[in-house]
Amino acid sequence: MSVDCDPPVRHATVAAFTARALAVQLDRLFAVRAAGFARLTLTATNADGVVLCREWRHDNGFDADEVTELARAQLVAWLSDEAATGLFAVSLVPGDIRPWFTLEREPRGLHDRFHSALQSSPLGGEHDEVGLQRLVRSR
Structure with a gap:
């Protein structure tokens, strides 16, 4: 799941809404397939073309609320950097994809x-x- 940001994301509030929209899309995609993921990678591209990256692992998988909070917090951290000029692209990439029953939680x-x-x-x-x-x- 990815989104190109035009205008670029420069404020924490916009970052939170961006994170939530991507998390909900990702959650719906996996829910209809009765699957989940135990690894999540967040990437964002800033105005200088630098790709920022953060990865999380959770053996029980992630739900939309967890993805939202992790992504929101990281995006806000990147935006709080004094050199931050905004984020032009943001993506969430799931990894270690598994059937939901192997993630020790009920399907969403x-x-x-x-x-x-x-x-x-x-x-x-x-x-x-x-x-x-x-x-x-x-x-």
Whole structure:
């Protein structure tokens, strides 16, 4: 996921929105594939053409909120440098891609979607949580 910034990102608020937009896109891309990633690389290109890079690893994978916070904090740090002239391109690159069940966390939003579907079922909203967990794990 990447974005070209025109005008360049120069303020922390814009960096936060940029980070969130990329994180949500990345999260949706992996959620529909029932996959996750255990490595994340953030790159940004400044006005001088210098490519800045930061990488994180997390064996349990990342969700959109975690990606947002990591990327936001790093972008703000790069922008706070006195020599910073703005960021012209920002990208998030996932690595160590795995099926979600190997990441020791539930697939993003899957439990909530099943829960909502069961709540609105003709059976009246009562459901067996153990059965729901079995259904989630069987996928």
